[in-house]
Amino acid sequence: MITVPNAYISGTGFYVPPKVVTNDDLKTVYGIDTSDEWIRQRTGIEERHFAEEGVSTSDLAVPACEEAIRNAGVDKKDIDMILLATLSPDQCFPGTGIYLQKKLGFCELGHFVPAMDIRNQCSGFLYGLGTATSMIKSGACKNILLVGAETHSAAIDLSTKGRDVCSLFGDGAGAVVVSATEEDRGVRGWYLGADGRFSDALHMVIWEIRHRPYVPQDAQGNGIVAAGSMWPTMQGKVVFKHAVERMIGVLMQAFQDQKITIEDVDLFMFHQANLRINQYIQKQIGVPEEKCVNNIQRYGNTTAATLPSLMHEALQDGRLKRGMKVVLVAFGSGFTWGASVIDW
Numbered sequence: 001m002i003t004v005p006n007a008y009i010s011g012t013g014f015y016v017p018p019k020v021v022t023n024d025d026l027k028t029v030y031g032i033d034t035s036d037e038w039i040r041q042r043t044g045i046e047e048r049h050f051a052e053e054g055v056s057t058s059d060l061a062v063p064a065c066e067e068a069i070r071n072a073g074v075d076k077k078d079i080d081m082i083l084l085a086t087l088s089p090d091q092c093f094p095g096t097g098i099y100l101q102k103k104l105g106f107c108e109l110g111h112f113v114p115a116m117d118i119r120n121q122c123s124g125f126l127y128g129l130g131t132a133t134s135m136i137k138s139g140a141c142k143n144i145l146l147v148g149a150e151t152h153s154a155a156i157d158l159s160t161k162g163r164d165v166c167s168l169f170g171d172g173a174g175a176v177v178v179s180a181t182e183e184d185r186g187v188r189g190w191y192l193g194a195d196g197r198f199s200d201a202l203h204m205v206i207w208e209i210r211h212r213p214y215v216p217q218d219a220q221g222n223g224i225v226a227a228g229s230m231w232p233t234m235q236g237k238v239v240f241k242h243a244v245e246r247m248i249g250v251l252m253q254a255f256q257d258q259k260i261t262i263e264d265v266d267l268f269m270f271h272q273a274n275l276r277i278n279q280y281i282q283k284q285i286g287v288p289e290e291k292c293v294n295n296i297q298r299y300g301n302t303t304a305a306t307l308p309s310l311m312h313e314a315l316q317d318g319r320l321k322r323g324m325k326v327v328l329v330a331f332g333s334g335f336t337w338g339a340s341v342i343d344w
């Protein structure tokens with residue numbers, strides 16, 4: 001009889017760059033017309049971390065991945081594949097996972113494993129977890145390094161014009177190793193969705209490949225990024241409304257498929273885009289506060305890095321323990337969304 005392995009998270013790692021930017025700093029250091037009170041009241045965010053000039057997304061991913069591999073108790077040579085989720089890649093191409101592979105020293109080891117990028121914004125980690133789980137269950141891989149990493153600070157409009165977006169985001173990287181096991185534990189289900197009708201509700205254009213040239217040119221024929229294309233734009237209220245609807249919807253789908261209720265779940269990890277979105281959902285469906293872990297207050301929205309950062313911190317502070325049933329849920333640009341149920 002062929003037995004299908006389970007996929008479980010064998011190790012986690014998390015890294016944020018050292019520079020802390022408080023809400024007050026956005027006003028006093030960056031000259032943005034905002035206030036600690038406005039940001040805190042509407043989002044719950046108190047501070048975030050920004051990378052320095054010269055630091056890229058793959059650089060942030062390295063320490064998180066090293067820690068996850070160490071905590072998983074495996075060697076780099078045991079990793080069969082790298083999956084990297086980001087909306088702030090190092091460059092247009094090749095994928096940031098390729099740079100990460102090199103920076104992790106895999107090439108010196110002669111360990112030329114596949115490295116693949118996932119471009120699903122705040123849902124990127126869950127798209128990656130679904131992919132990793134399937135690869136493990138198929139028997140193709142035994143250990144997959146899955147990392148979400150973002151350098152938002154370079155690509156947000158840190159001016160009053162961009163204050164609705166720039167006050168929300170922070171830099172960081174969260175990594176896990178997803179491993180095969182014969183034990184009765186691990187990822188029980190993953191649920192993903194997308195609605196392309198809202199692709200412009202939160203996006204960053206930079207170039208349009210349908211045009212010749214694909215970025216405008218100045219009089220000398222040099223490519224220039226059009227002012228309105230360089231920064232992300234967001235229809236905040238539209239995002240808020242759909243985040244609530246889709247996250248509740250995908251949670252219900254997961255509960256139904258797994259035949260569980262809120263009472264069966266020990267810990268909920270909601271994507272950290274806005275604490276008010278999560279509190280609203282909790283109230284709507286009756287998730288008790290003590291079953292939720294949050295860290296948006298300290299990091300802002302770190303997009304693909306958020307869910308692994310929550311897992312890592314919850315393991316470190318003892319809230320997440322072996323045997324617990326954990327539900328992850330996210331929503332992001334696209335729109336995209338996802339959930340996963342894990343027996344830890």
Ligand code: ACO
Binds near residue numbers: 163202240331
């Ligand atoms: N500081 C001060 N004032 C601000 C700021 C700020 N940081 N940001 C916006 N404002 C102003 C606006 O300019 C506006 O001023 P005006 O009335 O003079 O025009 C006023 O505050 C109200 O703006 P709204 O956008 O209507 O504020 P809202 O109550 O909707 O809150 C917020 C904005 C917090 C962004 C909210 O809409 C939200 O959280 N939306 C969801 C965002 C989200 O989840 N994004 C991440 C998606 S995940 C991903 O994939 C990347």
